[in-house]
Amino acid sequence: MMYGRIVGLYSSFIGLLLFTGIHGKPLLQTGNWDPLTISSPQETKLAEEYLKDCLEFRFDSGIYTVESTGTQISTCGLYLVGPLDTQVAIDFMDFNVGCEHKGLIGVLDGWEQEGYVFPPKHDVHGHHLRYETFCGIKQPKGTFLSSGNMALIQYHLPTPGNGFVVRVQFVKNPQPCNMISMxxxxxxxxxxxxxxxxxxxxxxxxxxxxxxxxxxxxxxxxxxxxxxxxxxxxxxxxxxxxxxxxxxxxxxxxxxxxxxxxxxxxxxxxxxxxxxxxxxxxxxxxxxxxxxxxxxxxxxxxxxxxxxxxxxxxxxxxxxxxxxxxxxxxxxx
The missing domain is CATH 2.60.120 (Jelly Rolls)
Incomplete structure (x- = not known):
């Protein structure tokens, strides 16, 4: 039922990700890249999962691996949603996305559907980068910490063997503001x-x-x-x-x-x-x-x-x- 309600999200990936270019230019001038790594207070071992579908939704903390088979044509996405009073903490543990064939990873503080982004720009507070793109063989440093309980990782991986490993954790938000209830x-x-x-x-x-x-x-x-x-x-x-x-x-x-x-x-x-x-x-x-x-x-x-x-x-x-x-x-x- 959940996938049927939001399957229309798929069509808008290319417009949000690829139209930003492949040089790491931000889409929106808000958001928060935290230079400190966030770890679980209980140091709980996170479940590991290999993602195979182009459109994925995850509601639990975990370590997720994506690897290209070379057959990917469309831009894919991993939607992350936690409890209403949480933030999404994202750390790249491994990263190999070739820039030469327009491989690209994008991380969005928010939710995207049909080219629209929630929360809208005028309802987001702060002056940090809200959307960043990456490619190359060096993994992005630091932790991406969303402002609300949702985040999106988009990726275009045309080269076989390219991919990434990401650690996702949902941490307590001291002052929740914008959120998605699933x-x-x-x-x-x-x-x-x-x-x-x-x-x-x-x-x-x-x-x-x-x-x-x-x-x-x-x-x-x-x-x-x-x-x-x-x-x-x-x-x-x-x-x-x-x-x-x-x-x-x-x-x-x-x-x-x-x-x-x-x-x-x-x-x-x-x-x-x-x-x-x-x-x-x-x-x-x-x-x-x-x-x-x-x-x-x-x-x-x-x-x-x-x-x-x-x-x-x-x-x-x-x-x-x-x-x-x-x-x-x-x-x-």
Whole structure:
């Protein structure tokens, strides 16, 4: 089921990787190459696997080997997705990719589908390289550490015997922001930690989205040392104060949460079904989004410490035809 939902990713590899050239020029000016090697605190022995398919998806830490048979025509890719509160740490352990025949490896901090990249450039923070390409016989040094729970390794290996060995680990993210949820039923807290950032949770399938708590544009940010998610979750005594602040106009505020959907992962091309700000406690809001991709996006000005508690569930396609004002069906984009 997972592969059927995202098989359309394959067609866009060439556009993202080869059009960047073969001289190691970055595609996007964000991301993070960490010069320090990240190792597992438990020093757990990682499982080793030889990858044979051109399109691979992996959700577990491991050591992955790719070797060309010389029959590869298309650009291939290894998609890596971890738990929502993790980052992807990538180390090349062996590397032999000949530049002379346009062999190339690319590493992307994010997710790519049909030429679109998530998260979009304006929702990525920092000024490091987000996409880098490599070729030659010397392995790239250091650890590539993604900003969210997903990363992509793309490769074009036309020469027989060329290939690479990569170690992949999922490490704890101290402040998760942009993430992909691959499995329905994963509850999560989307939070800006008082920063001027946009944070999103993307699912690549139709989803039932429940916002079990919204606190957006209400609680002023405090010092990082005093910051705690618990202070943003109202108790019974505070519920009346929260409900009194529910009425707001997200178009007049710099802080809001929005529910979006589209046929692909392009945030700019998605339909906005709902925008919310203010606060609610004990009153869940549920939306059925019948789209190829579903997005919950928290937009923050940096003035407030915003938090949204999200719960997801899978949807049956037959539910789209049921009379329900909270069901939202995408048009083709």
């Amino acid at each position: 499995f329905p039923g994963e509850p999560y807290i989307l939070r800006n930690y008082g920063q001027r950032v946009n944070c999103s949770m993307l699912t690549i399938n139709p989803e039932r989205i429940t916002l079990s708590l919204v606190n957006v544009g209400i609680t002023p940010k405090i010092s990082p040392a005093a910051s705690s998610t618990n202070r943003l979750l109202p108790d019974r005594q505070a519920e009346a104060d929260f409900r009194s602040a529910q009425v707001c106009n997200p178009y007049e505020k710099g802080d809001y949460v929005e529910i979006k959907g589209g046929s692909n992962i392009s945030v700019n091309n998605m339909i906005t079904f709902k925008q919310l700000c203010g606060a609610s406690a004990g009153e869940e809001e549920t939306f059925g989004i019948f789209c190829g991709s579903t997005l919950v996006r928290l937009v923050s000005s940096g003035v407030y410490d915003n938090v949204v508690v999200i719960e997801t569930d899978s949807l049956d396609e037959t539910e789209a035809d049921q009379p329900n004002s909270r069901n939202n069906v995408c048009r083709l984009i």
